[in-house]
Amino acid sequence: MLLIEMFVFIGTIAFAISGSLLAIQKRLDIFGVILLGLTTALAGGVIRDLMIGNIPPTNLAEPQYFLVSLLASLATILFYERIEKVTYSISLFDAIGLGVFTAVGANAALSFEFSQPFLIIAMGLVTGIGGGVLRDVFVQEIPQVFRKEVYGLASIAGSAALILSDDFVTPILSLYICLTVTFTIRMLALKWKW
Amino acid sequence: MLLIEMFVFIGTIAFAISGSLLAIQKRLDIFGVILLGLTTALAGGVIRDLMIGNIPPTNLAEPQYFLVSLLASLATILFYERIEKVTYSISLFDAIGLGVFTAVGANAALSFEFSQPFLIIAMGLVTGIGGGVLRDVFVQEIPQVFRKEVYGLASIAGSAALILSDDFVTPILSLYICLTVTFTIRMLALKWKW
Amino acid sequence: MLLIEMFVFIGTIAFAISGSLLAIQKRLDIFGVILLGLTTALAGGVIRDLMIGNIPPTNLAEPQYFLVSLLASLATILFYERIEKVTYSISLFDAIGLGVFTAVGANAALSFEFSQPFLIIAMGLVTGIGGGVLRDVFVQEIPQVFRKEVYGLASIAGSAALILSDDFVTPILSLYICLTVTFTIRMLALKWKW
Numbered sequence: 001m002l003l004i005e006m007f008v009f010i011g012t013i014a015f016a017i018s019g020s021l022l023a024i025q026k027r028l029d030i031f032g033v034i035l036l037g038l039t040t041a042l043a044g045g046v047i048r049d050l051m052i053g054n055i056p057p058t059n060l061a062e063p064q065y066f067l068v069s070l071l072a073s074l075a076t077i078l079f080y081e082r083i084e085k086v087t088y089s090i091s092l093f094d095a096i097g098l099g100v101f102t103a104v105g106a107n108a109a110l111s112f113e114f115s116q117p118f119l120i121i122a123m124g125l126v127t128g129i130g131g132g133v134l135r136d137v138f139v140q141e142i143p144q145v146f147r148k149e150v151y152g153l154a155s156i157a158g159s160a161a162l163i164l165s166d167d168f169v170t171p172i173l174s175l176y177i178c179l180t181v182t183f184t185i186r187m188l189a190l191k192w193k194w
Numbered sequence: 195m196l197l198i199e200m201f202v203f204i205g206t207i208a209f210a211i212s213g214s215l216l217a218i219q220k221r222l223d224i225f226g227v228i229l230l231g232l233t234t235a236l237a238g239g240v241i242r243d244l245m246i247g248n249i250p251p252t253n254l255a256e257p258q259y260f261l262v263s264l265l266a267s268l269a270t271i272l273f274y275e276r277i278e279k280v281t282y283s284i285s286l287f288d289a290i291g292l293g294v295f296t297a298v299g300a301n302a303a304l305s306f307e308f309s310q311p312f313l314i315i316a317m318g319l320v321t322g323i324g325g326g327v328l329r330d331v332f333v334q335e336i337p338q339v340f341r342k343e344v345y346g347l348a349s350i351a352g353s354a355a356l357i358l359s360d361d362f363v364t365p366i367l368s369l370y371i372c373l374t375v376t377f378t379i380r381m382l383a384l385k386w387k388w
Numbered sequence: 389m390l391l392i393e394m395f396v397f398i399g400t401i402a403f404a405i406s407g408s409l410l411a412i413q414k415r416l417d418i419f420g421v422i423l424l425g426l427t428t429a430l431a432g433g434v435i436r437d438l439m440i441g442n443i444p445p446t447n448l449a450e451p452q453y454f455l456v457s458l459l460a461s462l463a464t465i466l467f468y469e470r471i472e473k474v475t476y477s478i479s480l481f482d483a484i485g486l487g488v489f490t491a492v493g494a495n496a497a498l499s500f501e502f503s504q505p506f507l508i509i510a511m512g513l514v515t516g517i518g519g520g521v522l523r524d525v526f527v528q529e530i531p532q533v534f535r536k537e538v539y540g541l542a543s544i545a546g547s548a549a550l551i552l553s554d555d556f557v558t559p560i561l562s563l564y565i566c567l568t569v570t571f572t573i574r575m576l577a578l579k580w581k582w
């Protein structure tokens with residue numbers, strides 16, 4: 001339980017940074033930078049919670065995820081000038097968030113006793129891409145998941161790995177496997193411009 | 195029951211084709227084309243299910259709608275070059291989807307025992323236009339329903355016909371009436387450029 | 389109870405006008421103008437109801453909010469030419485809607501016995517900005533809340549005032565306080581171009 005929560009924090013921080021970096025690039029003001037960070041970090045989980053019936057959504061009911069996102073956005077604003085390759089950094093943090101949130105989302109479906117493989121993959125995908133889709137829509141970009149072949153596919157492969165490994169290893173280990181598969185595929189795609 | 199499901203498949207296929215065609219026109223890559231087809235086909239039903247409390251949404255809980263959308267998108271990619279009038283085809287398949295999903299959505303509200311006419315019309319409209327609105331937003335277009343006078347109106351007229359006929363004919367027949375009214379009005383509007 | 393409903397009507401009218409004015413400015417046709425007014429007026433409440441589990445959402449289950457929005461949109465179309473400063477008017481009516489819906493949204497969270505301050509503020513914010521965010525996304529603008537520093541902040545300050553005053557005054561009075569704080573801060577920001 002504790003480990004899953006630590007995962008969620010890592011994904012939250014990564015997505016908040018990716019949203020804030022994009023907002024800075026788009027020249028939004030400070031509140032806009034923070035809000036786009038928050039949206040990217042929290043929206044995927046909120047949408048998934050609506051879909052599995054976890055009401056009110058954890059990300060809105062408990063302030064710690066908001067606070068962590070807020071700190072990550074503020075840190076991004078402070079250290080922005082030191083980050084040289086902004087576009088690459090957005091993709092890197094986005095890949096971490098995608099991996100973590102796919103794992104957390106697929107796991108949330110399982111823990112709500114939804115065991116159909118398709119629903120688990122769908123919940124991993126929605127949680128993994130939801131925040132990024134809203135982030136891109138709000139600053140007038142076609143969402144990344146529609147422009148990059150190996151983005152949604154990475155999430156789908158990760159959730160498939162989680163489902164396949166779930167019978168053989170502990171839940172935490174299959175979370176790790178899902179995260180690693182998703183993140184690795186996404187990073188390879190970035191490196192080789194798939 | 196069986197007939198309604200057949201309807202849903204027809205609407206799903208039509209919307210998946212309209213989304214995939216638009217994605218090809220916008221030069222998205224293959225995964226983007228498939229995902230925009232899936233979004234157009236599945237999102238209206240998901241949004242409606244969230245609103246009437248059908249959790250988890252049928253389109254995510256059961257894989258058949260996803261599979262049908264996937265096949266429709268793949269077929270669209272394969273036969274794309276044979277389709278001469280792409281813009282017209284998008285509108286045609288969109289009109290089929292609008293008619294079918296309005297009927298299915300209004301009927302879903304009824305079968306959840308929401309009998310207020312306004313809610314029935316709203317659920318028909320949300321189901322009918324939801325997928326198309328997201329489709330257009332994701333590729334940076336103002337959603338069609340905001341640009342065409344006789345688009346939302348066609349859905350509203352169809353649901354009104356369903357409500358009025360519901361007391362006199364069988365549920366399946368009033369579904370047909372709703373679908374026919376919506377589709378016919380939309381096609382007349384296309385033909386005469388209302 | 390009666391007073392809260394009157395509030396909701398005022399906010400609904402204000403947001404419907406702001407949406408319709410923007411749609412006219414963007415040269416949408418009549419149905420588009422009405423639908424953007426409806427979306428702006430009803431969407432914030434619908435999203436909040438999904439998040440607190442009020443199913444089906446009040447704005448869709450009961451026709452009076454729809455009817456009021458419709459009338460406000462029609463009136464906007466009729467009297468549009470008399471409104472000289474359209475851009476300012478959009479902001480003015482938007483500020484009224486923001487104030488009212490923040491108050492109503494925060495109050496709805498309280499009346500569903502969600503007493504965590506963070507969730508109350510989040511529900512005030514979602515209800516207050518939800519309709520305007522969709523309005524802007526649908527006509528291809530970066531949502532105002534991301535572009536104006538003192539927009540979301542006004543809503544947050546208002547909900548904070550509601551929480552702080554809730555122990556000392558009647559619920560209706562703390563609604564008034566929330567509305568006044570949000571609206572005043574937003575108007576000062578407009579006046580002094582914060």
